[in-house]
């Protein structure tokens with residue numbers, strides 16, 4: 064069994080506090096028809112949680128705490144989220160001689176001073192603990208020709224099989240990256256927040272490789288799209 068040293072004790076405490084009764088209520092609400100008035104708010108709808116697991120404590124940054132959320136229709140939210148056109152990336156890292164990779168679209172620039180990126184990683188993903196522990200990772204922005212790699216790294220393959228494509232190589236610090244990606248941004252974990260089901264990882268940019276003619280692979284409405292820059296809105 065692999066051991067990772069990231070500290071997540073506060074979040075486990077949070078889950079305990081929610082309790083089995085609330086978990087059951089949340090599950091029942093999720094399964095019930097989407098008539099908001101008929102449902103009691105699920106635990107997460109009444110109280111969101113934010114736990115910082117590295118750096119200054121979240122409690123000292125009240126502006127980071129989310130407001131209480133209103134009852135929402137999850138189907139409507141999922142429909143809204145499907146309309147985001149996202150560049151597909153694969154996040155990659157190495158830990159104790161093992162390589163990890165995961166397709167991700169919840170990726171964003173944060174600021175240029177200091178140069179910082181942000182990635183949202185489900186806590187259950189195999190890359191989550193090693194990435195936080197290792198602290199170095201790469202954001203590979205996929206080219207439109209790399210849909211297969213996206214599919215490999217989002218569940219079709221697992222473990223080191225995700226690195227079957229010839230395009231994978233490693234930098235001088237052993238961080239795996241894709242040579243023919245649109246761009247690769249090498250980061251060091253600067254801060255990690257734990258929010259709901261995800262880790263929100265802030266990465267300080269350490270290096271960049273970029274293709275100056277972007278032909279990215281786009282994900283929208285649960286489909287891959289080849290977004291050619293030849294077609295622009297007049």
Ligand SMILES: Cc1cc2nc3c(=O)[nH]c(=O)nc-3n(C[C@H](O)[C@H](O)[C@H](O)COP(=O)(O)O)c2cc1C
Pocket residue numbers: 151164165166167168169170183184185187188189190216217218221282
């Ligand atoms: C287009 C696309 C985008 C995704 N974006 C994310 C993301 O931003 N964060 C995340 O945690 N999972 C995301 N996923 C899901 C993971 O890639 C998928 O669950 C993966 O299998 C998790 O890794 P594991 O199998 O090693 O646990 C995305 C999947 C796809 C197909």
